[in-house]
Amino acid sequence: MPDSPLIRVRDLRFTYPDGTQALNGVCFDLFPGECVAVLGPNGSGKTTFLMHLNGLLSGEGEISICGVPVHKDTLREVRQKIGFVFQNSDDQLFMPTVLEDVAFGSLNLGLSPKEAERRARRALELVGMEHALEKAPYHLSAGQKKRVAIAGVLAMDPAILVLDEPTTFLDPPGRRALLELLKTLPQAKLLATHDVGFAGHLAGRAVFFESGNIASSGTVGEVVEKCGWC
Amino acid sequence: MHYAVVERWSRGRSFLHRRDARAKAGALLILLTAIGTAPGLPAALGGAYFAYLILGFAMARVPVTGALARAAAVLPFSLAFAAIAAISGDPARAIALAGKSYLSALAVLLLVATTPLPKLLRGFEGIGVPRFLLMVGQFLYRYLFVIAGQAASMRLAALCRGGFAKSGPAHGTRFRAAAGALAVLFARSYGAAENIHRSMLSRGFEGHFHLLRSPRFGPADWTFLVSSAAVTVAVRGI
Amino acid sequence: MHIPDGFLSTPVWIALDVLAVPAVGLAVRKTQREFDEGRIPLLGVMGAFVFAAQMINFPVGIGTSGHLVGGALLAFVLGWPAAAVVMTAILAIQALVFQDGGILALGANVTNMAIVGVLVGYLPFHLWSGGGATARSIAIFAGGFASVLVSAVLALVQLILSGVPMPAPVAGISVGFFAVSALLEGAITLAVVQALETINPNFIRKAGRPKGGAAAIVLAMAVFLAAVGVIFASSQPDGLEKLAMNVGISQRATNLFATPLADYEAAFLQSAWLRKAAAGLAGLALVYAACLAFGRFSARKRSA
Numbered sequence A: 001m002p003d004s005p006l007i008r009v010r011d012l013r014f015t016y017p018d019g020t021q022a023l024n025g026v027c028f029d030l031f032p033g034e035c036v037a038v039l040g041p042n043g044s045g046k047t048t049f050l051m052h053l054n055g056l057l058s059g060e061g062e063i064s065i066c067g068v069p070v071h072k073d074t075l076r077e078v079r080q081k082i083g084f085v086f087q088n089s090d091d092q093l094f095m096p097t098v099l100e101d102v103a104f105g106s107l108n109l110g111l112s113p114k115e116a117e118r119r120a121r122r123a124l125e126l127v128g129m130e131h132a133l134e135k136a137p138y139h140l141s142a143g144q145k146k147r148v149a150i151a152g153v154l155a156m157d158p159a160i161l162v163l164d165e166p167t168t169f170l171d172p173p174g175r176r177a178l179l180e181l182l183k184t185l186p187q188a189k190l191l192a193t194h195d196v197g198f199a200g201h202l203a204g205r206a207v208f209f210e211s212g213n214i215a216s217s218g219t220v221g222e223v224v225e226k227c228g229w230c
Numbered sequence B: 001m002h003y004a005v006v007e008r009w010s011r012g013r014s015f016l017h018r019r020d021a022r023a024k025a026g027a028l029l030i031l032l033t034a035i036g037t038a039p040g041l042p043a044a045l046g047g048a049y050f051a052y053l054i055l056g057f058a059m060a061r062v063p064v065t066g067a068l069a070r071a072a073a074v075l076p077f078s079l080a081f082a083a084i085a086a087i088s089g090d091p092a093r094a095i096a097l098a099g100k101s102y103l104s105a106l107a108v109l110l111l112v113a114t115t116p117l118p119k120l121l122r123g124f125e126g127i128g129v130p131r132f133l134l135m136v137g138q139f140l141y142r143y144l145f146v147i148a149g150q151a152a153s154m155r156l157a158a159l160c161r162g163g164f165a166k167s168g169p170a171h172g173t174r175f176r177a178a179a180g181a182l183a184v185l186f187a188r189s190y191g192a193a194e195n196i197h198r199s200m201l202s203r204g205f206e207g208h209f210h211l212l213r214s215p216r217f218g219p220a221d222w223t224f225l226v227s228s229a230a231v232t233v234a235v236r237g238i
Numbered sequence C: 001m002h003i004p005d006g007f008l009s010t011p012v013w014i015a016l017d018v019l020a021v022p023a024v025g026l027a028v029r030k031t032q033r034e035f036d037e038g039r040i041p042l043l044g045v046m047g048a049f050v051f052a053a054q055m056i057n058f059p060v061g062i063g064t065s066g067h068l069v070g071g072a073l074l075a076f077v078l079g080w081p082a083a084a085v086v087m088t089a090i091l092a093i094q095a096l097v098f099q100d101g102g103i104l105a106l107g108a109n110v111t112n113m114a115i116v117g118v119l120v121g122y123l124p125f126h127l128w129s130g131g132g133a134t135a136r137s138i139a140i141f142a143g144g145f146a147s148v149l150v151s152a153v154l155a156l157v158q159l160i161l162s163g164v165p166m167p168a169p170v171a172g173i174s175v176g177f178f179a180v181s182a183l184l185e186g187a188i189t190l191a192v193v194q195a196l197e198t199i200n201p202n203f204i205r206k207a208g209r210p211k212g213g214a215a216a217i218v219l220a221m222a223v224f225l226a227a228v229g230v231i232f233a234s235s236q237p238d239g240l241e242k243l244a245m246n247v248g249i250s251q252r253a254t255n256l257f258a259t260p261l262a263d264y265e266a267a268f269l270q271s272a273w274l275r276k277a278a279a280g281l282a283g284l285a286l287v288y289a290a291c292l293a294f295g296r297f298s299a300r301k302r303s304a
């Protein structure tokens, strides 16, 4: 079935413990090879939505990833399929060296240290950071940190990349380099961003969040125009 | 930040840098014990150990004057006690207090200037220190940079608004403002910790840290440990 | 007060290392029972927070300022075992990276600040914070106060026992100075706890129901009184060695430690300092090995 979605979400609802209703019945599909931008104002629920996809949060409704329903017992499989790149790279690069950080995920998958290291080196080559193996992550620039963070998920061989505000701390050259990098990666991608230009260059489709719901969808241009979003 | 200097030193490639952390830690402990158990600090002994340590810094290609200055961080404390000892008529004790504490600090500095802290912590695991404690230390060190940066920018912001400490509004108000700043820093740190935890879970963390490779304790490490121990003991004999 | 190397006499630092190793081991085990490894980042980041908190100055008046030490605050947030673990990590990194406190003296500093300081800081909270709001505030203040005062006084006692000259007036002034720092720590701890609770009431633990409180308080009092007592009793700097010699402990202790080594007394063990150091270190290694074995054994029992 070439057309079965990689991500399938139906009627997803979530309320934070403090009573904030962050998601009110979201329905969404992501198909193989697609890159979809998630747009929307601050607090509209983009991050909350993304965090449901690999079970960091769990609300009501259905989610399946590559046909596997997201559920307490399937988290291991789901988290291997979805490579989640966080907004703040400092939260993601917590190991003392770049190599150890990139190998962290593969080691958790149960790979041998040797295989984990091999994969980590390959992932670092893919993002062009193979020269920084032994560096401490906090000595890297924001753009380099982002690349290493992406390598950290690529090493787990995911089917989908989920990126939350990937351009936040980047300068224009860093942003351009990230754009080029993401274009070369074959995985399906889902990126939440306020950077419409970035989304326009990368995403074939966009969804617009408003108060915990998808208010509009279409090409990035259409959505931006319909929602007055620039 | 000032300790970034030591961090930079520790990433060198000299003979000392390449020795296993356990060998260097062992050599350090022997040296500290030799200094610590000496009755007083005769000039010959102090001078010999001092020269030995300087030789170490030179071998490691760490700037000697910089190292001497950093180790002086202990001096305010030890000179105060040395002064008390001198005043109460015990000059030998005064010299021993100041000299021993300075030499010891210099020795510890030589270890951390030639060993990145994460490697050092990994080495301690090899001698039985609980991994849980070492991982706490590793995360502490990793996020020290991040959170100290936030604290520095908060302090700067506070200074721009008149500061917590020196002048301006009533004492109690300033005290509470400082407490509020700390509480905000705390909440941010807590939030950062939760995000780190989430990012660990996202990459399949299931309750145990698996580590990449353990360092190897080779013949050169043995040679280093044994010869430095021998020198330490021989010098102590003078 | 971080004691550097070169200040404590050999029996004192060895004894405190011997005390600290199992105490930290126990704290680690209790922490592991409560927090899984996924919470290690929280503990590490809290340690980094306490470190960084030293950059924020609190006005004391007369143009000076002080800062948070944090042992009691950590205990209110994480519970005492985890707070002890975090404080131990802080002290170790201060000693290694900042040369603030010694390595051989780490056992002393850990005992004073990470073990006794944290326990004493947590005790009032544990005992009284179930009461009304005022009782709780008093408990929090008292925790911060006691944790700094007791650890500083302990450090002073250890210095005196090591024979560091400490004329009575100096000791008196020091204790007065400690009392002021302790009052400041109490005030900062209380103010920060109150500010934290307006952000999120869940940051601070709910005090458990006091169990064996009476015994605990008696113990803490005993430690404290002994500490203060020793200071004022030792008006001259006698030092442990003299004291020990008077009661003849020294000889017996040396024999006890040296016996297992006697057969191996090779030529290089001839000199007295080496023998003493070796005996002490052997004792330390013994305790260390026992802790290690116990840890392994109970880990196996748990996983079985």
Ligand SMILES: Nc1ncnc2c1ncn2[C@@H]1O[C@H](COP(=O)(O)OP(=O)(O)OP(=O)(O)O)[C@@H](O)[C@H]1O
Pocket (backbone or CB within 6 Å): A016, A017, A018, A020, A021, A022, A040, A041, A042, A043, A044, A045, A046, A047, A048, A049
């Ligand atoms: N931990 C939390 N507890 C309570 N409410 C939360 C929490 N995190 C987010 N919220 C609330 O949930 C809603 C959605 O937040 P979310 O972070 O998903 O928005 P977002 O679209 O990612 O915003 P931004 O563009 O600023 O990143 C907001 O109203 C926010 O205040």
Ligand SMILES: [Mg+2]
Pocket (backbone or CB within 6 Å): A046, A047, A048, A164
């Ligand atoms: Mg967001």
